[in-house]
Amino acid sequence: xxxxxxQIRVRAVRKRFGRLEVLRGIDxxxxxxxxxxxxxxxxxxxxxxxxxxxxxxxxxxxxVEVCGREVACGAGRSRERSSQIRHIRTHVGMVFQSFNxxxxxxALGNVTEGLVTVKKMxxxxxxxxxxxxxxxxxxxxxxxxxxxxxxGGQKQRVAIARAIAMQPDVVLFDEPTSALDPELHEEVLxxxxxxxADGMTMVVVTHEVAFAxxxxxxxxxxxxxxxxxxxxxxxxxxxxxHPRARSFLRLMQHSDPEGxxxxxxxxxSLALGGNH
Amino acid sequence: xxxxxxxxxxxxxxGIVVTIFLGTxxxxxxxxxxxxxxxxxxxxxxxxxxxxVAYLSIFRGTPMLVQxxxxxxGLPQLGISLxxxxxxxxxxxxxxxxxxxxxxRSGILGVEKGQREAAFSIGxxxxxxxRRIIFPxxxxxxxxxxxxxxxxxMKDTSLASVVTVVELTxxxxxxxxATFRYxxxxxxxxxxxxxxxxxxxIGQETLxxxxxxxx
Ligand SMILES: Nc1ncnc2c1ncn2[C@@H]1O[C@H](COP(=O)(O)OP(=O)(O)OP(=O)(O)O)[C@@H](O)[C@H]1O
Ligand SMILES: [Mg+2]
Numbered sequence: 001x002x003x004x005x006x007q008i009r010v011r012a013v014r015k016r017f018g019r020l021e022v023l024r025g026i027d028x029x030x031x032x033x034x035x036x037x038x039x040x041x042x043x044x045x046x047x048x049x050x051x052x053x054x055x056x057x058x059x060x061x062x063x064v065e066v067c068g069r070e071v072a073c074g075a076g077r078s079r080e081r082s083s084q085i086r087h088i089r090t091h092v093g094m095v096f097q098s099f100n101x102x103x104x105x106x107a108l109g110n111v112t113e114g115l116v117t118v119k120k121m122x123x124x125x126x127x128x129x130x131x132x133x134x135x136x137x138x139x140x141x142x143x144x145x146x147x148x149x150x151x152g153g154q155k156q157r158v159a160i161a162r163a164i165a166m167q168p169d170v171v172l173f174d175e176p177t178s179a180l181d182p183e184l185h186e187e188v189l190x191x192x193x194x195x196x197a198d199g200m201t202m203v204v205v206t207h208e209v210a211f212a213x214x215x216x217x218x219x220x221x222x223x224x225x226x227x228x229x230x231x232x233x234x235x236x237x238x239x240x241x242h243p244r245a246r247s248f249l250r251l252m253q254h255s256d257p258e259g260x261x262x263x264x265x266x267x268x269s270l271a272l273g274g275n276h
Numbered sequence: 277x278x279x280x281x282x283x284x285x286x287x288x289x290x291g292i293v294v295t296i297f298l299g300t301x302x303x304x305x306x307x308x309x310x311x312x313x314x315x316x317x318x319x320x321x322x323x324x325x326x327x328x329v330a331y332l333s334i335f336r337g338t339p340m341l342v343q344x345x346x347x348x349x350g351l352p353q354l355g356i357s358l359x360x361x362x363x364x365x366x367x368x369x370x371x372x373x374x375x376x377x378x379x380x381r382s383g384i385l386g387v388e389k390g391q392r393e394a395a396f397s398i399g400x401x402x403x404x405x406x407r408r409i410i411f412p413x414x415x416x417x418x419x420x421x422x423x424x425x426x427x428x429x430m431k432d433t434s435l436a437s438v439v440t441v442v443e444l445t446x447x448x449x450x451x452x453x454a455t456f457r458y459x460x461x462x463x464x465x466x467x468x469x470x471x472x473x474x475x476x477x478i479g480q481e482t483l484x485x486x487x488x489x490x491x
Binding site: 056082094098101113148166 | 388391393397400416
């Protein structure tokens with residue numbers, strides 16, 4: 001039996017914004033059903049990396065292969081390439097830090113929009129599927145609410161429903177809980193746990209240690225545009241080798257001396273780990 | 277003044293109809309052209325952007341009265357003769373398009389960047405993202421300025437009187453010169469313009485309130 005191809009294969013990806021080199025040669029494989037958590041200090045390039053995976057950001061160099069399809073990097077915009085990229089995007093869901101729900105559409109409208117407009121699914125069928133997706137994130141009864149009437153946690157769950165309604169092979173999460181009040185983190189993380197349990201391939205930028213410990217197959221630690229450490233979560237949280245990773249973990253443990261939300265959250269998360 | 281008003285009423289009514297026709301037609305046409313100009317400006321394609329910028333500069337930098345005169349009295353020298361009403365509609369449309377394009381453009385730019393990205397992330401084309409996600413939100417952002425422009429245009433239709441279109445202002449001039457009661461006639465039509473503007477601004481406020489409630 002041959003080894004299955006990874007869902008995501010990233011090789012030597014580089015990306016610069018003007019003079020600032022944000023990604024300096026990233027290699028990453030994500031296998032089917034795997035959950036990879038990406039950590040790193042602010043500005044280390046985490047967001048840029050996952051945006052390169054669905055071409056919201058164009059890598060300057062390197063190879064990105066998603067679901068067996070490679071799109072040439074830094075090749076300019078041709079009609080064919082744009083359609084290749086759109087094809088990849090229908091197979092890769094994305095959940096944003098600030099939700100980015102469509103404010104002029106109801107919860108159900110948000111979830112069915114891609115099905116109807118992009119996949120050309122008949123409206124009725126889309127509604128049935130959309131309702132199922134909202135039920136999956138526990139928001140069936142909010143189908144007719146506009147985003148402005150939902151709590152942050154509910155918004156993010158609708159955003160997750162919107163992403164998974166497209167029936168993607170991979171879902172990317174960019175700090176899905178960091179715009180939320182701490183008491184709303186769990187409802188979102190629980191939905192993500194459910195997805196992981198159902199075998200969804202996920203790449204998650206997050207600093208939720210408990211979630212990473214429990215759900216991740218691998219933690220990837222980034223520093224200044226490179227991946228400096230990659231390990232199973234138990235290994236990473238107990239014995240990170242790279243000095244930057246160690247100081248990052250120490251910082252997270254003692255973060256936020258004002259005793260704000262983050263400290264409370266990290267305290268709780270780290271306590272669950274019991275290795276500190 | 278009352279007797280004059282009653283006698284003038286049939287002509288005034290015709291004038292009102294023409295004024296409203298000029299205003300609404302030019303607004304519809306001008307908005308369509310304005311949207312195209314806005315998209316050209318935002319397209320990122322150099323010749324289109326340059327065209328849009330030149331268009332704006334010319335139409336906003338010259339009086340609408342001169343534009344109307346140019347089309348009605350100037351074009352015949354090039355062998356293009358248009359009737360008064362089409363001349364007025366073309367001039368008013370092109371003029372209002374320059375304002376509308378800026379209204380649309382700032383509306384589009386006012387939509388959060390994340391909206392476009394969310395649209396792209398589910399596989400939309402740029403056109404789908406514009407039509408389904410960006411434009412509906414841009415329209416709401418731009419509703420107040422668009423409404424103001426419509427009201428301004430209704431008043432600008434009086435410029436069509438100089439190219440012999442028998443709209444409200446022209447009606448007043450005619451009756452005034454026949455009866456030498458200019459004062460009363462212009463007071464009457466001023467009141468009518470004011471009435472039209474007031475009705476429109478009430479409509480605009482209602483629309484804005486309803487839109488604010490929608491989501
Ligand atoms: N569009 C852009 N233009 C210019 N610079 C950018 C752009 N996007 C990101 N950067 C810069 O690239 C660097 C990496 O950004 P990125 O958002 O990937 O970091 P991050 O690891 O996600 O940080 P955070 O934890 O704060 O979200 C930062 O210095 C940022 O300022
Ligand atoms: Mg980030």
